[in-house]
Amino acid sequence: MTTEIEKPNTPHIIVSDLTMAYGDFVIQRDLSFTINYSDIFIIMGGSGCGKSTLLRHLIGLKSPAKGQVFYGDINFWDITPDERSRIMQKCGILYQKGALWSSMTLAENVALPLEEYSGLSHSNIKEIVSLKLALVGLAGYEEFYPSEISGGMQKRAGLARAMALDPEILFFDEPSAGLDPVSARRLDDLILELRDSLGTTVVIVTHELASIFAIGNNSVFLDAETRTMIAQGDPNRMLAETDDPKVKEFLTRGESAVERVIE
Amino acid sequence: MQAQSKIDFSHFSADTLHAAISGTWKISSKLPAPEEVLNQLATDPRIKNIIINASDLKGWDTTFLTFINAISKECQKENIRFEIQELPKGAKRLLRIASAVSEQKDAYQKRKRKSFLYMVGDSAVVFGTSIVDMVSFIGEASQAVVRFFFGKARFRRIDFLIYIEDCGAQSLPIVTLISLLVGLILAFVGAVQLKMFGAQIYVANLVAIAMVREMGALMTGIIMAGRIGAAYAAQLGTMQVNEEIDALNTMGISPMDFLVLPRLFALALMMPLLTLYSDLLGILGGAIVGVGMMDITPMQYFTQTQASLDMTNISLGIAKGGIYGIIIALAGCLRGMQSGRSAAAVGEATTAAVVTAIVHIIITDGIFAVLCDALGI
Numbered sequence: 067m068t069t070e071i072e073k074p075n076t077p078h079i080i081v082s083d084l085t086m087a088y089g090d091f092v093i094q095r096d097l098s099f100t101i102n103y104s105d106i107f108i109i110m111g112g113s114g115c116g117k118s119t120l121l122r123h124l125i126g127l128k129s130p131a132k133g134q135v136f137y138g139d140i141n142f143w144d145i146t147p148d149e150r151s152r153i154m155q156k157c158g159i160l161y162q163k164g165a166l167w168s169s170m171t172l173a174e175n176v177a178l179p180l181e182e183y184s185g186l187s188h189s190n191i192k193e194i195v196s197l198k199l200a201l202v203g204l205a206g207y208e209e210f211y212p213s214e215i216s217g218g219m220q221k222r223a224g225l226a227r228a229m230a231l232d233p234e235i236l237f238f239d240e241p242s243a244g245l246d247p248v249s250a251r252r253l254d255d256l257i258l259e260l261r262d263s264l265g266t267t268v269v270i271v272t273h274e275l276a277s278i279f280a281i282g283n284n285s286v287f288l289d290a291e292t293r294t295m296i297a298q299g300d301p302n303r304m305l306a307e308t309d310d311p312k313v314k315e316f317l318t319r320g321e322s323a324v325e326r327v328i329e
Numbered sequence: 330m331q332a333q334s335k336i337d338f339s340h341f342s343a344d345t346l347h348a349a350i351s352g353t354w355k356i357s358s359k360l361p362a363p364e365e366v367l368n369q370l371a372t373d374p375r376i377k378n379i380i381i382n383a384s385d386l387k388g389w390d391t392t393f394l395t396f397i398n399a400i401s402k403e404c405q406k407e408n409i410r411f412e413i414q415e416l417p418k419g420a421k422r423l424l425r426i427a428s429a430v431s432e433q434k435d436a437y438q439k440r441k442r443k444s445f446l447y448m449v450g451d452s453a454v455v456f457g458t459s460i461v462d463m464v465s466f467i468g469e470a471s472q473a474v475v476r477f478f479f480g481k482a483r484f485r486r487i488d489f490l491i492y493i494e495d496c497g498a499q500s501l502p503i504v505t506l507i508s509l510l511v512g513l514i515l516a517f518v519g520a521v522q523l524k525m526f527g528a529q530i531y532v533a534n535l536v537a538i539a540m541v542r543e544m545g546a547l548m549t550g551i552i553m554a555g556r557i558g559a560a561y562a563a564q565l566g567t568m569q570v571n572e573e574i575d576a577l578n579t580m581g582i583s584p585m586d587f588l589v590l591p592r593l594f595a596l597a598l599m600m601p602l603l604t605l606y607s608d609l610l611g612i613l614g615g616a617i618v619g620v621g622m623m624d625i626t627p628m629q630y631f632t633q634t635q636a637s638l639d640m641t642n643i644s645l646g647i648a649k650g651g652i653y654g655i656i657i658a659l660a661g662c663l664r665g666m667q668s669g670r671s672a673a674a675v676g677e678a679t680t681a682a683v684v685t686a687i688v689h690i691i692i693t694d695g696i697f698a699v700l701c702d703a704l705g706i
Contacts, residue, residue, distance in 0.1 A: 165572035166573070
């Protein structure tokens with residue numbers, strides 16, 4: 067029955083009643099949403115609303131103040147750290163600034179997870195590394211150190227590393243921040259392609275409207291003022307159907323608000 | 330030449346203050362302060378309206394807006410009607426944008442001053458948790474070492490070799506310099522005292538015992554705390570800032586195995602060797618003073634040194650060196666891993682690493698002294 071589960075429209079990650087806090091300071095409360103298999107799920111909201119913090123809860127870097135995160139039917143924060151890290155091995159994460167290991171070359175960065183978990187031979191790994199780097203447009207940069215390439219390239223190399231083990235779930239923290247429009251567009255295409263060809267579930271933290279509408283098929287909108295989610299669902303439908311002025315303002319790039327200012 | 334910026338006041342009626350603004354209002358020109366207007370209010374409490382006329386304004390930048398803003402805020406507080414006539418269109422738009430997002434009232438509250446008692450209690454709690462953190466870090470590191478010897482923990486061999494080079498070969502020049510000087514100093518201090526008894530030859534004993542038992546390991550430890558402990562903290566702290574440690578964690582690679590173990594092993598391995606080297610250089614320094622200034626022949630000095638030392642002294646010093654190495658590596662890695670995510674936090678971590686290492690080295694040395702005394706070593 068396992069193949070049955072991996073079809074679209076069955077839950078992959080379920081967040082239920084989640085409250086996130088730093089000490090007494092509550093960032094977001096009462097978050098409940100479901101990410102299905104092969105979704106491209108967008109976590110959006112204004113700056114400082116807790117998008118990245120939510121991501122840290124999903125990838126096991128910060129434990130919830132209240133509520134649960136389920137991977138399939140496993141309660142993610144109820145299991146041992148070892149079991150958690152076994153789940154995380156099936157996930158790839160692209161950090162905001164790439165987070166490449168600065169003491170290693172790009173090839174070594176991408177190779178490390180493969181050496182750690184795949185059990186493949188050295189030459190096999192080398193070929194996979196070249197392919198992954200080529201997929202993100204960095205063919206030939208194998209021997210460069212992260213500090214020797216531009217920020218956008220670091221980010222793409224970070225994606226190559228995140229994709230190293232062909233993860234079931236890819237997490238992106240602000241993938242297009244710091245990329246030029248063409249690279250950002252190419253990244254969007256790559257994300258779509260990964261989803262379509264490998265069935266990868268993708269979770270993206272972003273406020274890049276172009277990406278949100280182009281690739282997202284499910285989303286949650288976090289509000290900094292009320293400290294909870296105020297909308298969820300397909301972003302395109304959200305734009306068409308929402309009555310909430312804050313959601314509308316965000317999704318229209320605040321056009322109504324600017325008009326108010328200028329008169 | 331810029332037109333002089335100034336305000337002219339006129340009272341058309343008792344409750345209305347008219348102010349005509351003229352000239353260039355830019356950051357480079359000498360500007361009237363908002364107080365000039367506000368003082369008028371203070372001297373005449375009957376004023377209920379302020380009308381500013383900006384028709385003669387020649388040029389402006391945001392300093393002009395600050396001026397207007399200051400007056401408008403004060404007027405709001407005092408319930409006085411404030412009106413600006415002939416304000417340039419651009420200025421009007423900017424003022425509106427500045428007031429578009431209302432002030433975040435609770436943003437200030439976060440910075441509220443804490444009471445003295447609160448701060449005392451807070452630092453007590455912080456001290457308690459820091460001890461717990463330190464102990465659990467040592468525990469985790471020990472577990473990692475055990476995992477390594479069972480072949481379960483792995484790190485890159487190249488990393489380990491680089492750290493060995495860094496701790497070992499690269500540290501030789503500074504260890505040479507300091508140890509030689511410490512040997513010289515010890516010999517000088519001893520010579521003055523021993524000359525009084527005509528027992529200059531015992532300078533060799535003094536330098537040899539002091540270097541081998543204490544100063545060799547201690548000086549090397551302090552040098553390495555500054556050189557390597559600080560570097561470890563800065564490296565790991567920066568990795569924390571760049572989310573590199575998060576990336577390891579989420580990939581299921583233990584930072585303890587991958588980052589701390591090679592550093593720990595490298596330093597624990599190199600410190601005894603450096604200590605031995607430092608002992609030798611210290612004795613050499615003593616010999617320079619003894620032979621050069623106190624008419625002891627090199628052969629005499631050598632035999633005297635040889636007679637005064639035994640294996641116990643030497644191995645005690647080397648053991649101390651190894652333990653100091655472990656302390657320095659753990660302190661550096663602990664502070665680095667604890668580092669916050671800003672440039673300032675990395676700096677603090679580096680300082681804390683050096684302080685922690687040196688304090689613990691001295692404490693350990695004290696414990697050693699007491700133990701050796703009790704055991705008669």
